Amino acid sequence: MSTYDYDIGIIGGGAAGLTVAAGAAQFGAKTLLIEKSPRLGGDCLHCGCVPSKTLIRTAGVWALARRAREFGLPGLELPDVDLGAAMDRVAAVIAKIQEHDSPERFCALGAEVRFGPPRFVDDHTVEHDGKRFSARAWVVATGSRPALPPVEGLDTVPYWTNETVFSQRILPGRLLVLGGGPIGLELAQSFQRLGSRVTVVEFLDQILGPEDADLAEVVKGRLEAEGMQILTGTKALRAGRRGAAITLTVAPAKGGEPRELEADALLVATGRRPNVEGLGLEAAGVSYGPKGIPTDARMRTSQGHIFAAGDINGVLPFTHVAGYEGGIVLTNAVLRLPRKADYTKVPWCTYTDPEVASVGLNEKRAQKEGIPYRVLEERFAQNDRALAEGEPLGKIKVLISPKGAIIGCQIAGAHAGELIHEWIAAVNGGVKLSKLAGAIHVYPTLAEISKRAAGRYFSEKLFSDRTRGLLHLLFGLKGRACTPAAPAPKP
């Protein structure tokens, strides 16, 4: 029996913290969860995944309405969008999901929830609201917040981040988005589709930096076709005001003449910073740095009984990773089994239209790690359902080892975030390409693209001159019944 007040204490009630709290309480551990803000749910629910995906859907409906003629329908004269009404829908979806993340639900599971900022006073004790609470193990799951770029004058102009964008009510005529990563692009496309004229400024030579360039190009092509201006390889130098407008001086990242952009609103989406401040981590003896609180594979910090999970450890900033790491903490801290995190099969998706989803290695990562691979590629334009849906854009890339084992898959195309799950199962289950290629898929579905991609590996071998020759020898097959006419010579 420990002499501490609680078996486990958790700081931060977002994706990681809530996973640990719910699990620990259900295992019968006396659990305390302390959340600084007045509500549970964290960034994902309040200013991340949920509001962004909700707004993406609203903007997607509008974009589809604009395409009515493409589907053989009368063209529509669309009125201006009331951003306030769109954001009301966002708030309603958040409120619905919030019911699931209520303190009452956690109390029913057996976890005590407290609101307000806590602070470590030693490595087992936290002070909160004038009282001290000790626990045998602690988990820091305080997440991250927007990182601001070093742009001169940024503090003198009004700008939005993911923390404020979802409370806007007036659609800006012109929107500047700093950052061409997933957060910036998802929001940029939403605003473009709702009616803003959007310009994205990205320092790197491509948008969606970690993705293969050819897949990023698929997305860029669609965004530009929808009217967005995307400036890659461009550095923001200075922000300022001209009347009610915001100005941004930019220059080529590799050097060159600066120029000025002007807009009615500015969204900053240039990365994340860990929430390490004010926690008293020094008093607890927990090491941390600018990237957050480093942990070992068992999610232990420099103090073996204090764990860090979610965005705070700076590994992979996704809700499903926070949940996974929360599970690793549970196994180590509550069940006391030495389970380690393995990030090699972490999937993710950027919810632009088209979506970009990934699991395992892509070409960039394989090349960086010196891992030999081959790519099997299949285009949405060859998928019957994609054509019926009017979504022929994009492709699937399957990376295989020289022996034909699946080592990764990337998809840029409609519903990529759903399609990737066949490959997540395959990679995790060690499924062979032959199983995927041989499995009957439903016709007509986008998912058939996966079967076709897997089948490519075999069709090249199966329908070869060698096989034809062998069958001719064995069964006397007679060969071609028709040969296309040779193209007429050019005059």
Ligand SMILES: Cc1cc2nc3c(=O)[nH]c(=O)nc-3n(C[C@H](O)[C@H](O)[C@H](O)COP(=O)(O)OP(=O)(O)OC[C@H]3O[C@@H](n4cnc5c(N)ncnc54)[C@H](O)[C@@H]3O)c2cc1C
């Ligand atoms: C716009 C946007 C879109 C996103 N979309 C996706 C997506 O589609 N899919 C995806 O997987 N991920 C997405 N993410 C990332 C995802 O939101 C995060 O990875 C996830 O929320 C991390 O969970 P967490 O538990 O580490 O942090 P959070 O969920 O942010 O929880 C941290 C909690 O700690 C609290 N806290 C902070 N400081 C203290 C303190 N000192 N004391 C006590 N409590 C504290 C915070 O108030 C918060 O409730 C998105 C992020 C953004 C910004």
